[in-house]
Amino acid sequence: MKTPIYLDYSATTPCDPRVVERMLPFFTDTFGNAASRSHAFGWTAEAAVDEARKQVAQLIGAHPKEILWTSGSTEANNLAIKGAAEMYAKKGNHIITTATEHKAVVDTVKHLETQGHRVTWLPVDGKGHIDLQELEAAITDETILVTLMTANNETGLVHPIAKIGEICKRKGTLFHTDATQAPGRIELDVEAQNVDLMSISAHKMYGPKGIGALYVRRRNPRVRLTAQIDGGGHERGMRSGTLNVTGIVGMGQAARLAREEMATEIPKLAALRDRLEQRVLAALPDAVINGDPASRLPTLTNISFPYVEGESLIMGVKELAVSSGSACTSASLEPSYVLKALGLNDELAHSSIRFSLGRFSTEEEVDFAADRIVAEVTRLREMSPLWEMVQEGVDLSKVKWTVH
């Protein structure tokens, strides 16, 4: 077993070797510009792009013409939200979202807010769910877009996308979902789920970084977006720029593998995730699972460890590549805004760790990870004044701390 052990598949995934294999010729032999209509180099590239478009479309139940290539989910989110806001400005200026979205959505919406758009930030409950009635009540004639993620990147919470899509359709507003965390992990079907715009990214599903896609509904209703990058009019005029053929081919292959292997891969990964969780909880019964165990990604668990601090815990488990809910390491000293929106106190938010498993995770790795976490939490607790106080029967919430 090689360390460090990678348990951060929700941050990014390695390329599947079968993806790389498919991509390689497109760097050298078949390097044409897919927009070159006058020679075979261009035709070959265009054919490869069309094939990939079909593969990505199949993964989410779309028509190939509804797939628009972007540099990744961040760009797809920007294009969907800003492009819709601009295109439908005459209809209204109201957007609905939540505070637990990824920054690529939160900051894009905040940007529009500064430009005069009205934004409803739906609250979430302790697990991260929005209230569907509240969503429905928030939609007015002025509402041009509801943007809610499919699955949360920190807690893995899966929103009831089909129900949200149904509400949006009935109320006549567009529905965009940032599905970055979802492909290959949960079923996606833009028709059944009534999604109008969907952002996805290759590097979360064993494809390369720097390539993603935006699904843009073509019928019932036909969604139009104002381009945010102008130029040669590629991608139906909505996203100019020479296509990243190599990346696109890789994303297509990754989508194909995700679709074909999901049925066997996901039960295996869910079992491994449960094994990790059970092993940790058996030794540390007061650890807290964040999010909603009844509705979450099968590959992810986010656990808070009371009485120890997150950054020191991460530091102590160098053999594990995991994410901390505390952003201390990025020098901002702020606990996760997602966990705080769920109502977690700063202390628990600081001490949370996200484990995300993937295609190459093994039982041996998961057991090792669980044991390392348990050992380190135990060591840090021995060093923790909070743990000592709790053992003495002190109610930490009643202590008057010297806040600095």
Next chain:
Amino acid sequence: MAYSDKVLDHYQNPRNVGSLDKDDPNVGTGVVGAPECGDVMKLQIQVDNDGKISDAKFKTYGCGSAIASSSLATEWLKGATVDSAAEIKNTQIVEELSLPPVKIHCSVLAEDAIKAAIDDWRAKNGTAKDDAAPPANESKTGESKTGQTTS
């Protein structure tokens, strides 16, 4: 973030982790920080009859730099006189551990913890400085201890 070798050493092999009897009149206890800020330090000193610190212990909830700062503080406290311990400055800790700017607050907390422990010991032993009357000291260092009483 890259930690200095000294921070890593203190984090992996913290010195003087533990607790002294906080009800012992020769023991001074300082608890500073708050869980919601991500760090709480408890630092204790045991003072012998001639005003020398014979033992020091700490427990810290916090990042690696906070653990290292308090671990280092206990090393410096042991064998020092109370008066010289009171002179320890956070900048010395920053220098010794090569703390980056974002971690300077850890050293400030360690200095506060030292001062709180000394104030607590002085309050217990009636040797409080004139400008800091015992009740005022109590309210500063005794806060968390008061709160600690089991309900």
